[in-house]
Amino acid sequence: MSAISTEESAIADGIALDRSDWELVRFGDIALKQNETVDREDTDLICYVNGGHMGSEDLHLLEWGELADEYLGPAFTRKFSNGDILYGSRRTYLRKVAVAHFDGITANTTFVIKPNEKRIVKELLPFVMLSEGFTQHSIRNSKGSVNPYINWKDIANYEFLLPPKEQQEKLAKLLWRADSALESALTAILRVDITRRAFIADCFAEKAERYVRLQDAAEVRYGLTMNSRRKTLPNQRPYLRVANVGREKIDLSEVKEVGCSDTDLETFILKQGDILVVEGHANIHEIGRSAIWNGDTKEMLHQNHLIRARCKIGLVPRFLSAYINSPRGRGYFQGMAKSTSGLNTINSTVVKDFKVPVIPKDEQRDFVTKLEVLENSQARAVKHSENQRQLLKSLINQIF
Numbered sequence: 001m002s003a004i005s006t007e008e009s010a011i012a013d014g015i016a017l018d019r020s021d022w023e024l025v026r027f028g029d030i031a032l033k034q035n036e037t038v039d040r041e042d043t044d045l046i047c048y049v050n051g052g053h054m055g056s057e058d059l060h061l062l063e064w065g066e067l068a069d070e071y072l073g074p075a076f077t078r079k080f081s082n083g084d085i086l087y088g089s090r091r092t093y094l095r096k097v098a099v100a101h102f103d104g105i106t107a108n109t110t111f112v113i114k115p116n117e118k119r120i121v122k123e124l125l126p127f128v129m130l131s132e133g134f135t136q137h138s139i140r141n142s143k144g145s146v147n148p149y150i151n152w153k154d155i156a157n158y159e160f161l162l163p164p165k166e167q168q169e170k171l172a173k174l175l176w177r178a179d180s181a182l183e184s185a186l187t188a189i190l191r192v193d194i195t196r197r198a199f200i201a202d203c204f205a206e207k208a209e210r211y212v213r214l215q216d217a218a219e220v221r222y223g224l225t226m227n228s229r230r231k232t233l234p235n236q237r238p239y240l241r242v243a244n245v246g247r248e249k250i251d252l253s254e255v256k257e258v259g260c261s262d263t264d265l266e267t268f269i270l271k272q273g274d275i276l277v278v279e280g281h282a283n284i285h286e287i288g289r290s291a292i293w294n295g296d297t298k299e300m301l302h303q304n305h306l307i308r309a310r311c312k313i314g315l316v317p318r319f320l321s322a323y324i325n326s327p328r329g330r331g332y333f334q335g336m337a338k339s340t341s342g343l344n345t346i347n348s349t350v351v352k353d354f355k356v357p358v359i360p361k362d363e364q365r366d367f368v369t370k371l372e373v374l375e376n377s378q379a380r381a382v383k384h385s386e387n388q389r390q391l392l393k394s395l396i397n398q399i400f
Helices: 008-013 125-130 132-140 152-156 165-203 228-232 262-268 317-325 327-336 348-353 361-399
Strands: 023-026 031-034 047-049 076-080 085-088 097-099 104-107 110-115 159-162 211-213 218-221 235-240 256-260 274-278 290-293 306-311 338-340 343-345 355-357
Touching (some): 031 076, 031 152, 076 110, 085 125, 097 125, 125 132, 125 361, 165 361, 218 348, 228 256, 235 262, 256 262, 290 317, 306 317, 306 348, 317 327, 317 355, 317 361
Antiparallel strands (some): 023 159, 031 110, 076 104, 085 097, 085 110, 211 355, 218 306, 235 256, 274 290, 274 306, 338 343
């Protein structure tokens, strides 16, 4: 499908639709809940869908499972067919609506819905279910606090204005074109990311002529030890936790403060270019992940579950962080991790012993320059996808 045109996107800019001949309808009048079940021991169906397979605000099923591969609980008996709409009835604020493109089964907590094609064009119904009005109705009428859920009879009572059939067809085409543009933008992100990963893996695939231990190329040390005494100290400063350090990114959306002494400030203050390595994580694949501190926040500290590496003159921080996060670095830290009580950990000795290639500094900088070009392309692709997602949401909510 082609991208939507300027004229077609005008609705998103706030141009009012003529609703004078639109009809007020109940959701239960235009959507039909399917209740057919199957005996899993006597069926030709091979695929199932659970809540984890459905993305938020994504009509496309990109994941599913096979019945022969995994144990499923007794709730997985609801049959769905190609073209049916699947709706997650629990935690409806997640907006899990997907159009099936194959036959399969799902749990009874996932509603299987067919459109009443006498009242609504089938291609339009999924977008009704993604609208803000529909979602807020589901949230308001959900029951339970820990894992809230909506009953069909409550969701069936949702009322909204539905255009005549001829307008429905035009609006459905417009919305699916907008959805197609969004999918193209998301695919572009994936392609750039694959290219970036391949570039990093290829650059570090060949063995250098010489390696040194990280402790010879950088100053490596633990961060601030956390304890109850720190609440009594007069100096309260922001500090980074494991949750703040992703792979190649620092998340400052939630930064806490800790008490520290003047000596702590001298010892643990982060400097621009410092690399932070995650020392412990429940997920073995996240152990040893690293990111560079390039923030403007003064007097930012880091806790002891983050190991700091401060590069010496011959090592470029961005190069080192990329190497730590490369397949070679991940393999090393995962191989050296110890598991205790469900937590995978490394220590500063493991980080100090990490072998880094000895490469001329200008070659390191050349690598960083090329990597940043790919990352800038990825950032532009992400921005474009965000714009396309907002356009689609705006179109849906202008209509419904």
